[in-house]
Amino acid sequence: MSDYKPVANSQVTLTELMIPSYSNFGGKIHGGIILGLMDKVAYVCAAKHADGYCITASIDVVDFLAPVEVGEIVSLMASVNYVGKTSMIIGIRVISENLKTHVIKHTNTSYFTMVAIGEDNKPKEVPALILKSRDDIRRFFQAMNRKELKNTYKKDEAMLKQTAYEHHSFMDALSRERCKIEFE
Ligand SMILES: CC(C)(COP(=O)(O)OP(=O)(O)OC[C@H]1O[C@@H](n2cnc3c(N)ncnc32)[C@H](O)[C@@H]1OP(=O)(O)O)[C@@H](O)C(=O)NCCC(=O)NCCS
Numbered sequence: 001m002s003d004y005k006p007v008a009n010s011q012v013t014l015t016e017l018m019i020p021s022y023s024n025f026g027g028k029i030h031g032g033i034i035l036g037l038m039d040k041v042a043y044v045c046a047a048k049h050a051d052g053y054c055i056t057a058s059i060d061v062v063d064f065l066a067p068v069e070v071g072e073i074v075s076l077m078a079s080v081n082y083v084g085k086t087s088m089i090i091g092i093r094v095i096s097e098n099l100k101t102h103v104i105k106h107t108n109t110s111y112f113t114m115v116a117i118g119e120d121n122k123p124k125e126v127p128a129l130i131l132k133s134r135d136d137i138r139r140f141f142q143a144m145n146r147k148e149l150k151n152t153y154k155k156d157e158a159m160l161k162q163t164a165y166e167h168h169s170f171m172d173a174l175s176r177e178r179c180k181i182e183f184e
Helices: 031-050 134-162 171-175
Strands: 004-006 012-017 054-059 073-083 087-097 104-116 128-130
Touching: 012 031, 031 054, 031 073, 031 087, 031 104, 073 128, 073 134, 087 134
Parallel strands: 004 128
Antiparallel strands: 012 073, 054 104, 073 087, 087 104
């Protein structure tokens, strides 16, 4: 029989001060720094749920909703939203806080798919989830639907790759875009 664990057992928050070396030429924090922290917090959350080593299989769209400034405190809250057999979808919400003004911004939300890996280096089964709150149930249901949408997208993408392109068939569409064709 499957082992079960509550969502709360692996919920984790990572808090980090945004130091000058994290900034880009425009003085804002590099997107890559935030992505790295998101991967880290996703790992901790997944590894706590799976009781062991995990790897990142996929990262959903990450929209940068607001810039993060040097000196702000960034907090990344992660929880297991959904589990399959060996995979877990970790929802991550990122906020940043200005310690002088106490203004809090929601800067990113994304979903990382992490896979638990066993001693044999193969995916291993993870505990099922005990959903104890309305939020737990909503997140599980939304993740289920997002997974379905992603599978549909993957099929469309595979079809797109198989389509034989004859360039003259899409010249009209390209003519409405900001490009020009200069064949060599
Ligand atoms: C992720 C990985 C282990 C999957 O291995 P695999 O042999 O395809 O294993 P499976 O087909 O059994 O898939 C295992 C699980 O991962 C899920 N999975 C695999 N690829 C996925 C993807 N791109 N997106 C979402 N889920 C994925 C499968 O749906 C399956 O989930 P389930 O067991 O809950 O149903 C393998 O592709 C891999 O090692 N990728 C490289 C990972 C990596 O290097 N990450 C960066 C550094 S951590």
